[in-house]
Amino acid sequence: MCELLGMSANVPTDICFSFTGLMQRGGRTGPHKDGWGIVFYEGKGLRTFKDPQPSSQSRIAQLVQEYPIKSCAVVSHIRQANRGGIALENTHPFTRELWGRYWTFAHNGQLTGYKKLKTGRHKPVGDTDSELAFCWLLHELERKYPRRPGNMAAMFRHVATLCDQLRTLGVFNMLLTDGEHLMTYCTNNLHWITRRAPFGPARLIDEEVEIDFQKETTPNDIVTVIATQPLTNNEQWHKMQPGEFSLFHLGERIAGNGAA
């Protein structure tokens, strides 16, 4: 299994605090020692940092923790390999272009019988079930929507039905973003929290770090953080239900099938 971390915000926000907690699970407080990656969107562009090394020992992870990159959409993943060897090409998140946008995907879980999924022109480069599932999603989306659909909410609802099919193959917890929308799909382990004024202090579970968001934010900021397991122990995180999907935009949950 692996751990996922995502963020959606209405103003460029740095994720150093949450990332610091997650990174400890990469070989120190958690067993996820088989690589890590994080993608930050800035407009339509993105930055990716990846390492097949344990995140708790990665020099690049250290830079990401210390260097506040501000973004409205972030997807991160730390890996405990099951399908696919420990290699850079098997390190999440995966990014591909569709409809003139970069789409970024990260998966937690394990699938069986996934090799029969048809991916068309979207060929996997590595040999993980996750990347193949992502290629299949892109292939299915391109089949149904040859051009970028006007109604993105409907498109994401269709993605959720595709995720329902993947869930029949095993455990499929997912983060998917085009840099503007952030979609989550849950099989068994995914939590989220939306922070907005009045902001308070937050305390990490995995590291002796506390932050007072009051000092870091402005009253209009809205920031949602999604994680496999809650990262703080003094806030109320929502646990997502099996088969639940949520769509976040500028920090707000704007669609979904579960209880918000």
Add this chain to the structure above:
Amino acid sequence: MCELLGMSANVPTDICFSFTGLMQRGGRTGPHKDGWGIVFYEGKGLRTFKDPQPSSQSRIAQLVQEYPIKSCAVVSHIRQANRGGIALENTHPFTRELWGRYWTFAHNGQLTGYKKLKTGRHKPVGDTDSELAFCWLLHELERKYPRRPGNMAAMFRHVATLCDQLRTLGVFNMLLTDGEHLMTYCTNNLHWITRRAPFGPARLIDEEVEIDFQKETTPNDIVTVIATQPLTNNEQWHKMQPGEFSLFHLGERIAGNGAA
């Protein structure tokens, strides 16, 4: 205009020395202050570092200079914007998947009348002539080779004929790699050097740095460096000719149309 840097090697080699020279041209000894990027392949996977900031002031560029990432195929670019604004999505190199491999492209020059180029399903995300030309190349390649061709040398010769067409639209100096092969195409400004035993000292033009490759290498190492302008002032660099393409593999020039 911009500056290109590429490397092909038969053993994982760090490019810190050459990169240090190039980075100075990003706002200090050169005018290329509109962003920079570098892609390192490790097997079929890759790492990308990018910044729309001037490379001579970039914290991330500093990490790349200090942290020796060893690779057999590297493509780097520093930008002086002409077509397309200063934004992350317009920052080279550009990477896309084709035939189950990641292809990375960087361009130096400027094209006119490029908007009529058909890119099929490979949609540009940014608004540079360079990314559009890359998407056109991928589209043309996929049309001719629906599957990964067995004869890669022939495929690269075909790429060269496509580059000849792009050269009719303006200045087109290019680096293209799948992580295994590194292809260069020259319109007016591209130089290369192959270093092998017996190795000697090299002195950067742009920075007070000298290196003794004898100390850094083993006798079997073969490392080719490609750059817009020579990076050292005590070595003999080959100047590429207009319309010349070269194909490098494991540090050796294995094909091309010009004089090697």
